[in-house]
Structure formats: structure tokens, C-alpha cells
Amino acid sequence: MMREITYTTAAREALAEEMARDPSIFVVGEGIGVRGGNFNTTQGLYELYGPMRLRDTPIVERGFVGMCTGAAMTGSRPVVDFMFFDFILDSFGELFNQTSKMQYMSSGRLKMPIVLRGCIGIGGSSATHHSGSYYPIFVHIPGFRVVMPTNPYDAKGLFKTALRGDDPVLFLEHKSLLNVKGHVPEEDYSIPFGQAAIVREGTQATVVALGSMVRLVEKASETLANEGISIEIIDPRTLAPLDIDTILQSVHKTGRLLIVDETFAPCGVGSEISSQVMEKGFDDLDAPVMRLNGLHTPTPYSPALEAAVVPNAQTILQSIRDLLAE
Numbered sequence: 001m002m003r004e005i006t007y008t009t010a011a012r013e014a015l016a017e018e019m020a021r022d023p024s025i026f027v028v029g030e031g032i033g034v035r036g037g038n039f040n041t042t043q044g045l046y047e048l049y050g051p052m053r054l055r056d057t058p059i060v061e062r063g064f065v066g067m068c069t070g071a072a073m074t075g076s077r078p079v080v081d082f083m084f085f086d087f088i089l090d091s092f093g094e095l096f097n098q099t100s101k102m103q104y105m106s107s108g109r110l111k112m113p114i115v116l117r118g119c120i121g122i123g124g125s126s127a128t129h130h131s132g133s134y135y136p137i138f139v140h141i142p143g144f145r146v147v148m149p150t151n152p153y154d155a156k157g158l159f160k161t162a163l164r165g166d167d168p169v170l171f172l173e174h175k176s177l178l179n180v181k182g183h184v185p186e187e188d189y190s191i192p193f194g195q196a197a198i199v200r201e202g203t204q205a206t207v208v209a210l211g212s213m214v215r216l217v218e219k220a221s222e223t224l225a226n227e228g229i230s231i232e233i234i235d236p237r238t239l240a241p242l243d244i245d246t247i248l249q250s251v252h253k254t255g256r257l258l259i260v261d262e263t264f265a266p267c268g269v270g271s272e273i274s275s276q277v278m279e280k281g282f283d284d285l286d287a288p289v290m291r292l293n294g295l296h297t298p299t300p301y302s303p304a305l306e307a308a309v310v311p312n313a314q315t316i317l318q319s320i321r322d323l324l325a326e
């Protein structure tokens with residue numbers, strides 16, 4: 001049976017259900033106990049599971065990431081709720097030298113079932129310390145799974161997979177999507193990592209959209225459809241592992257590719273997708289691969305300037321038109 005709920009509610013359901021199923025899951029973070037999290041990610045769970053499994057922490061990210069890395073090594077399943085994902089930056093030493101490498105260094109004897117979640121993205125005049133995404137960095141590092149749901153159905157299904165796995169998972173929730181509603185089944189389900197979603201089928205160009213850009217590209221495709229232009233939209237859903245095969249199959253059909261990503265262009269995920277398509281699907285291309293990214297600049301606080309640094313409906317439309325003109 002289907003019902004319509006928000007992205008945040010869907011993810012919270014996944015966490016609540018998995019905590020009920022598996023007593024080794026616990027959550028740490030700032031304000032995630034009685035208060036229920038800055039973005040309501042744990043609302044109501046403290047009353048169900050208490051302070052031992054919903055543990056408020058001081059502002060000491062490297063400390064509690066190290067603690068949870070050790071807990072994961074010894075059989076627990078910690079969830080670290082960073083609130084704003086920017087706060088993960090203080091724990092890079094632990095993450096890159098311990099969390100991501102421990103399974104390799106132990107020849108697989110030690111598992112690392114830790115989920116690192118937080119809100120990403122530009123919007124709401126959150127300024128440059130609260131608007132980062134950083135996923136290209138984690139895609140670059142072996143050992144991490146990088147997951148970026150864009151709708152409530154995927155949020156619940158992918159979170160379930162993250163909570164049941166044995167690898168460190170970055171679970172990234174764009175702040176502009178938290179109140180988006182969508183249909184989510186009441187019955188249990190999960191979504192495997194590494195399977196992209198074809199959001200809209202089309203024939204004249206492929207657009208790979210990341211995160212919040214999926215909804216903007218959908219709107220642009222409606223405008224183009226009224227003009228008789230058919231665009232295929234792909235949401236990777238997970239960036240590590242990346243489902244490059246679905247992208248290649250789409251490019252084989254359409255002959256053109258645009259990658260739309262809010263984050264910076266240099267060394268970004270769009271660069272990686274473009275490179276792989278050029279290496280594996282060059283003969284299918286009728287035009288150069290194009291990218292549309294946010295500006296390579298710190299995020300401004302001013303709403304007008306903030307809006308100017310990210311792709312919008314008009315720049316997406318123009319980029320697709322430019323691609324089709326090639």
C-alpha cells in the first residue's frame with residue numbers, strides 16, 4: 001500500500017524500523033536526542049530508544065567519528081548525524097586514515113558498518129559554512145559508498161540498504177529536498193546501491209542530474225517536451241558505486257550528454273562521468289559531452305548572490321539547447 005510522505009519522514013521511518021530490527025544500531029550527533037535533530041531526522045526516536053541509542057554529543061566531530069569507527073569495528077552499527085554536512089570536515093583524518101581503510105588493512109576481518117549522514121547543498125541563505133556538499137572528495141577515496149537520494153521513495157530504500165551493509169556510507173540529503181513529498185510503500189523494501197534511475201525516457205539527449213538538480217531538469221524537460229524535444233533524464237542515486245552502464249546505454253540511444261551538478265566543475269563527478277563516457281562510448285557521441293555546474297566560488301550569504309552561483313531552470317534550458325545545436 002502506498003501513501004504520500006515527505007523525504008525526511010521516509011528516511012526517519014527507515015531509521016526507526018531498522019533500529020527496531022537491529023539493537024546494534026545507535027545514533028550520535030548534536031541535538032539528535034530529545035530535540036530530534038536540527039532537520040527532524042530523529043524526531044520521536046528518543047522516546048522510543050532512549051539516551052543510550054540516541055546520544056547527544058558536544059561539538060567534537062573528530063572525537064565522535066573516531067569513537068563510532070571503533071564501535072563499528074567491534075560489532076555495532078553507528079549512525080553519525082552531522083546536521084550540516086560541512087561539519088564532517090573536522091573529522092577527515094579519522095575518516096580517510098581509519099574508517100575508509102580498516103577493512104582493507106584487516107584483510108576483511110573487520111567490517112565498517114557506519115553511516116555518515118548530513119544535509120548538503122546551497123539554499124536558504126545558509127552561507128559558505130553550511131552549504132557544502134563535498135561528495136566528489138569522498139567518491140575519490142576507496143572504501144566509501146556515496147549515496148544521494150532525490151525523492152522520498154529512494155531516501156527510505158537507500159537508507160535501508162546503508163543501515164544493513166558492512167561498508168562506510170555517506171548518506172547525503174539536499175536541504176531543498178527535505179520537505180518534498182512522494183509515494184512510499186508501507187511494506188518493507190530496499191534499493192541496491194549502484195543502480196541509477198531513469199527518471200524520464202527520451203531520445204534526443206541524455207541529461208545526468210545530481211541531487212537537487214533532478215527536479216530542475218525535470219521542469220526543463222517539460223518545457224522542451226512542449227516544443228517537441230525529447231530528453232532522457234538519469235538520476236545516478238549513488239555516486240560510489242556509479243552505474244555508468246545505464247548512462248552509456250542512454251548515450252548510445254541519444255548521442256548527446258549533459259551533466260548537471262550543483263557542485264564545482266574542477267575535479268567533480270561530472271568530470272568523471274564525462275571521462276568514462278568518452279573512453280567507453282566515444283563512437284556513440286554526436287556532440288562533445290557538456291557539463292553545467294555551480295560557480296567555482298564560496299557560497300554567498302546574500303539570497304540574490306546565492307541564487308546566482310547555482311544552475312537554475314534557465315541555465316539548464318540554455319545548456320540543453322546548446323547541446324542540441326552541436
